[in-house]
Amino acid sequence: MEQITIIALMLALPCIYLFNMSYGFQSAFVDVRTSNGRDDILLSPMDFVDSKGMLHRAPIGTSTDGLSAPAAFQSILPANGQEDWMSAVMHDAGYRNFLQIQVNGEWVLANYTQEQCDDLLLDAMIASGVGEIKREMI
DSSP states (O other): OOOOEEEEEEOOOSOOOSSSOOSEESOSEEEEEESSSSSEEESSOEEEEOTTSOEEEEOTTOEEOOOOOOGGGTTTSOSSSSTTHHHHHHHHHHHTTOOEEEETTEEEEOOOOHHHHHHHHHHHHHHTTOOHHHHHHO
């Protein structure tokens, strides 16, 4: 029987605003379940307000493998546990068509293109304080 681990991640984000919907991630805590320490399933939603004020959500059940960095950079860009992990989850949510946006108070599927998902990743990394060099490597 494979062991299931529930992890509560607290990431060091420079600007954490709870409940006021300011630019950035809306909570520093994310509950996930993993069976192998690499592939995670969200047990709580993750909300992010982008630089244009759009509210995004990676809902419960979103799957992610964290940051998928090129092999040459994996020793310095681990998949989990860094300030860019939450950004990677948003990106995966978009690519895997889990991502939702709030429109007129209702959550709807975002249906983002690859370019829109990549733009969201960049915006989320900036909001999380990921440095420019690291953003370029990703």
